[in-house]
Amino acid sequence: MEEKMFTPGGMERLQATSDRENIPYPRGDGKVKLVNSEWLDRHLTDTNLTVIDVQPNIHDYIQEHVPGAVYLTEGVLRVSNRGFPGSYSPNACIQESFRRAGITADSPVVVYTGKGAFSGAGDGLGQTMMAYTLAKYGHNAVYILDGGIDAWKSEGRELSQDYPPVEPSDFTVEVRDDYPIGYEEFVRIKDNDDVVVLDARPAKVYEGKGPWRKAGHIPGAVNLPWKSLMHEANPARLKSNDELDMILEEHGVDRSKTVICSCGTGREATNEFVLLKWLYLYPNVRIYEGSFTEWVTYPDNPVVEGSDPRGARVETASAR
Known part of the structure; x- marks a missing residue:
């Protein structure tokens, strides 16, 4: 029975469930x-x-x-x-x-x-x-x-209207280039068997109701709306780890694969990148910052409308 319960990564995510009680979460130097x-x-x-x-x-x-x-x-x-x-x-x-x-x-x-x-x-x-x-x-x-x-x-905690005195810092930018994935690398690896591409946009936008010059989504991208991971009444609060674990399992977000987070402009994708890379400690997570906006600037790039990642249901319907 236990073997059926734990798909790849399930044990790690269950560990995260208990670790989340220890704030700041997760432990370690992330x-x-x-x-x-x-x-x-x-x-x-x-x-x-x-x-x-x-x-x-x-x-x-x-x-x-x-x-x-x-x-x-x-x-x-x-x-x-x-x-x-x-x-x-x-x-x-x-x-x-x-x-x-x-x-x-x-x-x-x-x-x-x-x-x-x-x-x-x-x-x-x-x-x-x-x-x-x-x-x-x-x-x-x-x-x-x-x-x-x-x-x-x-929770009834104190609020303020005061502006704090701030001394400018000496922060120096050091870009971590291993977080984002550029267009050329994205095109090269996105269809590999060991890669999962997520599209964090709402389902209706993913299926073809967005403002872009082409409707739909990048072929192969799996729709995981970012809001589905958050409490309905508060989109800044993550759901429980038990709920998150179930959602990730249902969408095939396997920690043994490279997961590429994308959306429309790269903003919604940050929600899923943060969750997978830092809170659930997936070993290989990237973010396609250009996302669908960059994808459709190339006229020859195909797109898929509908709910299926590769349009199989649409093609089947057409064949009939």
Whole structure:
């Protein structure tokens, strides 16, 4: 009976279930970990801790934020490059942004977002986007607040309207090039038997309802909507490990394979990259930052509409 229960990676994920009770989670020296509101409240006055507010609108931060938090919009992370709309900002820009926020590479930084109290906006992705970018550009101790500011508020914890005094840091960008996968390498390996490509977009977009010049998804990409991994009432809070384990099993996300996380512009994919690489400790995880937006800039690249990764159901229906 036990042999049937554990598909490849099942034992490791069950271990993660118990480890998640130990905050910061997971144990070890990974660049990104998960913390809860209770932990942050206890450590809020630590002199080496920086808290970064990534709420969707500056007015959300002005209205309310975790005491001592510095506002850093995720909008500084990407700019247009030769017309392509989703490129990361130049290293110097990212470096200066992190310096102004007082971030140092080896001191813990907690990132959070939420449903903006002023704007009403916010999808929960700001904190994984910021966490991934911090780690990619050289930070070594990034903490994500599970549930974001909405979890903090729901527990009746203190909020502030004060702006903390911040001394600029000497943060120096050191890019970790092994996290992203570029277009040419992606094309070369995406169809290999030992590779799983995930598409984190909503099912209707994956199937063909998106804004791109071509509808659908990259052939072979398996749809794993990022929101399916999060609590319905709070998209900044991960579901339980038991639920996550079941979802990953159902989608064939095998830890023995190379997993490539993709989406529309590379933002939604950060949610699944963070989960698999740092929280579930999958050994081979990459993120295709260009994602579907880059894929369809090449006119000859095929796309698939519908729910099947390779369009087999569509082709069968046509043959009939």
